[in-house]
């Protein structure tokens with residue numbers, strides 16, 4: 001009752017809560033920052049320049065005003081700082097709503113990307129307030145990362161038929177539900193993001209949890225709601241000073257706990273059944289073979305609190321959070337690009353409608369009845385290059401790879417920049433991807449940029465395996481694979497860089513290829529003259545999720 005009233009109060013007074021939090025945060029920063037070691041360039045003894053401070057009334061709460069302004073201005077500040085400082089090998093600082101951030105120049109990616117956890121750690125644990133938005137166990141040990149990286153990636157070829165089947169069923173189920181009835185020319189209108197989100201959630205859950213749950217609408221909705229509530233909750237918690245987190249964290253995370261309790265109604269019986277199978281010695285070959293099973297086994301190996309039904313359920317939701325939103329945004333953005341670019345063709349990047357280009361390649365590699373398999377999917381060079389170009393342009397925010405210095409003594413970079421314990425730092429994202437010194441015609445969507453049909457090995461070895469093996473060596477994949485979609489390079493940070501590079505990207509790429517292929521083989525997209533405009537929230541480029549596209553069924557040979 002009390003919790004419900006608090007949640008209702010917070011919901012009705014969101015603006016006030018944020019403003020009070022900021023005021024509190026400012027007082028706290030002033031007091032706690034008084035004696036704190038500062039970031040300093042040891043060669044000049046100067047701190048990095050701050051970008052974004054107010055120019056009018058500069059003495060009036062400059063930090064607090066900058067933090068508030070960061071909500072919609074960070075991308076402009078990072079662009080300015082990139083040109084003024086990063087391009088000359090220097091760092092700069094921005095005051096964000098969630099705290100201060102140092103933006104390091106590109107040449108510091110190499111020296112920091114593989115630093116061990118006791119020197120530098122991923123900031124998302126803190127930015128998402130994982131302890132409260134998920135639980136103490138996820139916060140303490142991210143062993144699901146290893147499960148995704150090894151087990152899921154290794155079994156990708158084996159799970160591809162299930163992905164193909166579920167995706168087909170999901171599209172056939174959701175298009176009639178979400179799209180309008182066809183008009184006289186056969187066009188139907190649909191909110192593309194809603195469609196892609198549902199299809200991706202269901203298909204991913206097929207591999208994560210098996211057939212049993214992936215078609216359960218109520219569970220899918222809860223898992224989606226959980227995933228989209230995590231980020232704002234983490235942001236809100238981080239507006240409060242750290243010492244208040246143990247109080248405000250559990251209160252603000254109440255809606256998440258409610259979703260989790262409802263989701264556990266579905267998850268618990270399956271987890272209990274699987275735990276019983278293991279306890280009863282059912283042979284491994286007779287047990288389910290999906291991500292939930294691998295997570296259960298890894299949790300049992302950790303033992304103690306990690307192996308409770310609650311902790312396992314939260315870890316399943318953690319993986320769904322990491323997977324579904326990112327993949328849906330990538331898929332929807334690809335459809336926006338296909339629809340928009342087709343209104344601009346022919347041009348010097350596309351001599352014909354891009355959907356036709358991709359379709360021709362698909363029909364060549366997978367003639368009807370389109371039996372997709374993972375190995376041949378690697379021959380879809382145009383599709384791969386198109387997807388990679390969409391990710392480059394649409395999936396990277398103003399900054400990337402946010403990290404926290406965890407070394408008690410701080411770290412000093414080769415160029416002499418001292419970053420004390422607790423410093424948050426990151427690297428320029430979209431400004432560098434839009435830099436003509438890095439990419440030719442950087443703001444244009446040009447699939448030829450990443451086309452690798454000319455350098456691909458005719459023997460068709462498993463290129464995922466080569467890239468995966470490169471990860472283990474610290475990111476040194478075969479140079480010939482730099483244009484491959486999942487290859488991480490320092491100039492393509494869409495999946496992060498170094499030790500924290502996305503472990504699920506092989507799965508995501510596989511799912512995206514099948515998703516786009518399924519759709520363009522069966523549907524046309526009506527060209528749109530204007531691409532749905534995104535908006536900025538602090539460092540993030542937020543895709544338009546409400547745009548409606550027109551789709552029309554094609555006559556196909558099934």
Ligand code: HEM
Nearest residue numbers: 145322323326327330401402494495496500502503504508
């Ligand atoms: C196109 C889709 C995806 C994109 C663009 C994407 C992007 C990223 C990025 C940029 C990072 C690094 C974050 C950082 O360095 O701070 C990351 C990490 C991560 N991703 Fe993905 N991701 C995608 C799909 C997936 C999928 C499908 C899964 C799970 C099956 C997944 C699981 C994870 C996990 C667990 C991490 C944390 C890694 C760590 O802490 O070391 N992602 N992802």
